[in-house]
Amino acid sequence: MGRGGIPRLIEAVAETLAVERERWVLWLPVAFGAGIAVYFALPAEPPLWLGAVATLAVAVTAGLGRRPWVVKPEGARKSRGR
Numbered sequence: 001m002g003r004g005g006i007p008r009l010i011e012a013v014a015e016t017l018a019v020e021r022e023r024w025v026l027w028l029p030v031a032f033g034a035g036i037a038v039y040f041a042l043p044a045e046p047p048l049w050l051g052a053v054a055t056l057a058v059a060v061t062a063g064l065g066r067r068p069w070v071v072k073p074e075g076a077r078k079s080r081g082r
Contacts, residue, residue, distance in 0.1 A: 017024075039046075
């Protein structure tokens with residue numbers, strides 16, 4: 001890729017994901033199939049703790065993604081009768 005190719009690629013993928021948001025659930029079987037293919041391609045059984053850590057990471061990421069975090073500017077605080 002030429003200069004700036006990676007940022008353009010990331011931007012194109014982000015735009016495509018935004019447009020296809022209604023169809024994300026249709027990609028679940030593809031993701032499961034890819035995960036199964038990677039699992040069977042491994043030369044040895046992965047450790048059990050790795051699955052627990054990956055599950056925890058996905059759960060935390062999903063929880064943070066669904067949480068409506070609101071950052072208020074410093075000057076936007078309510079005054080306390082002053």
